[in-house]
Amino acid sequence: MIIDNEFWELFPDATIYSLVAKRLNNNDEDTAFYEQLLSAAEKEAQQYIQTEPFRENPVVAQWREAFTKFKTKKGARSSIEALLKRVSQGKELGTINPLVDIYNSMSLKHGVPCGGEDLNAMDGELHLGVAKGGEQFLPLGAEEDAPALTGEVIYYDQTGAICRCFNWREAQRTMLTENTTNAVLIIESINAEQSKRAKEAIEELQQLINDRFGVETTSSTFKK
Template sequence: MKYIVDPAIFDLAPNLEFGIILATDLKVTPSNEADQARFIEAQEALETRCKAEEIRSLPTVAAYREVLQKAGINPNKFTPSVEAMLKRVAKGNRLPSINALVDLANAVSIEQTLSLGGHDLNDIKENLEVRFSRPGDMFLPFGETQWEAVEAGEMVFASGHEVQTRKWVWRQSELGKVTTATTRVFFQLAGFAGDPALDRAMAAIEQLVVDRLGGKVQVFRVNRQQPEIEFIRPEA
């Protein structure tokens, strides 16, 4: 299986860099007391240091918005999911607990103000690509059962014709949702060359997988110099 970033994406943002972590043999459980404490601490720390109106000016968030604009996507209408999450937290509204993996990954995202997504590989059968959408691409919105067509030319993250995330970092699909039954996860972290936040976030996710979830990891970097990687899709 391959993960490929279309060169046209790097034409928009040459300094884009993706951190990829393939996690296997996971034991995902409900969050325990320590997980919940870390999750809450990350939210409280952000609320203390940032006002909601300042979130869009954070370096990573501002950079995501710029990429979206270059791709012809209005970031005010299609707000990056990490920006929406950070604004919610900065306003004092706590995120609900989902499970240990999701809660702790969200804690990392909040701490590093970085976009990261975890996708259950059980729902992913074809190559993964960051590209512009093509005729025939379809999207199953989170929590829904009815597929919707995606117009050609939209920046997406997709597996075959199944779009995993629309408007690049806006909305994730129901496909790949992580639950306590999940044992294999494809983590995609979106950062920028030279930004230590990506390094810190990758190290934190790797530690989460190994130390808390008892799993194994393969770690990759994808950038303009190396726009694709190949890996063996792990069996369930």
């Protein structure tokens, strides 16, 4: 992964953690394991939503502030806010597929945004940077292209955007599926306190994937 200078200019205190896992079998049918993993993480996540109103919880407030530093689509919120909102409303997370369930559980447990992409579906190197505007993007669940906005923080490759507004919105093109065999998982932080939790999250994520899938993984840390 390459992180562009334009990103560091916006977020000089950020730390981005990535984990590459190869030769996976992401078609584990032991749904009970993943349901239990998510349920335990939902309980852990209660520590991040102790304040009323919801928006004043530090994890939520810090990411809302971060999203004011670049161009966003109206209503865009950090992925961790979306997960914590569900928990605060008493809504359980359903299982999707093993890799997604695992990174969602780590996201909730450690209060940090997590995401994942299928390496085989990418066109060249993965970048985190600032959109020039118009980068091709077909959102998950959509039927029409929704190009990136000029000045928006995006993950992208040579074909177009992969995630918009950090990992707020996922592209269909590179999403993790049951057929994914090679994946990159990413955990984001924008300050020192978040970075500490993100480091714990990536280490636990790596151990869980190593144990669950029996594969070797490679982690990387990116700082300015």
